[in-house]
Amino acid sequence: MTGRSRVMNPKEPYIKRTIQVHLLQHNVKRMSKFFTLFFLTLLISLLPLHAQVSLGLRGGLTLSATQIKNSQGYKSNSLGTSSQLTNLHADLMINVPVYRRLYFQPLIRYITKGAYLRPLPSKQGVFVESANQLKLHYLEVPLNMVLKFPVSLGKIVVGAGPYVAYGLNGTYDLDLIYNGSVVSTDSHAIEFNYKDRGIAPGTQLRRFDAGGNLMVGIEFNNLMVVGANLTRGFLNLDRTNSAKITNSYFSLSLGILLDREDY
Known part of the structure; x- marks a missing residue:
């Protein structure tokens, strides 16, 4: 029997x-x-459930970081370092009573995540492109289960839960580096598709993000609310799998309840 070779x-x-x-x-x-x-x-x-549900509006400050680690040893910094990016967020808050002090509290949140990325290692006599400031705009839905403890000034709220986020768009600054010095900087759009240039060679971002978060806050008797969130992404945002990319952020919020049906 003779074999036949396949022409590609x-x-x-x-x-x-x-x-x-x-x-x-x-x-x-x-x-x-x-x-x-x-x-x-x-x-x-x-x-x-309108008779049992209360709504609220709030917004505030976000400190975000995008962790990147690739096989070449590049690693960006996390929260609490000079890499963190300061932005704003806005929330629609929903309180659904479940049982006594237990509530289901989903949010619909517009948020900007991202970071200041460390420059890639440069080589003498070679031009190197390196992403700098990265901003990613998301529509995010945290799905928190919370406990509310009555106190004299209102209620103390603690909770946790997962979140899912849909990437709307984003931008990043791309530095052209020569012999350790930035020669020029251009801004590029991120549309979360294959038309994106990529924040690093061979790296392109997924549109969806997911993770978990912890929260604590106070609902005052005068309807004002304050809160803090610590969120960590678990999904690798690099769809080419050439790097490990995750989001994290810490946020402070101030807002108001629109009604008090859950009191």
């Missing part, structure tokens, strides 16, 4: 890549529809 079509790698891109776009559309359906279902399910 030169367009085959391109065709495979095109198919992969179409599949990814299809999956993103499906996830976007799921995310929209989740919002609508959540809001509709709360309508019959």
Whole structure:
């Protein structure tokens, strides 16, 4: 029996890549529809409970960091360092009584995450591109279970839960470095698709983020609320898997309850 050698079509790698891109776009559309359906279902399910549910609005300060670690040894810093980025967030807060002091408290949060990234190692006589300031804008939904403890000035609130986030867009500054000095800086958009240039060679970001968070706060008798959140992302944002990229942030919030049906 004689064997036959297979002649590879030169367009085959391109065709495979095109198919992969179409599949990814299809999956993103499906996830976007799921995310929209989740919002609508959540809001509709709360309508019959209006007599028991209270809403609130709040906003505040966010200190964020984006941790990046790749196989070449590059590693960005975390919260509490010069790499952290200061931004703002805004929340729609929902309080749903569950049992006595236990409440379900989902949020719909617009937030900017990101960091100041450390420059890549430079080589003498070679131009190196390195991302600098990274800003990622998300629509985020923390799903917290909280306990509320009555005190004289209101209620002390502690809780925890997971979160999911949908990337809207973002920007980053790209430095051109030569012999350790920045020659020029250009700003680039992030659309969370294959058209993105990438914050590092071979690195592109996923649209979705997910993780967990801890929170503590006070609901005052005069309807004012203050709170603090510490959030850590568990999902690797690099869809090429050439690096490990995660988000984290600490936030301080100030706001007001629109009603007091849960009191």
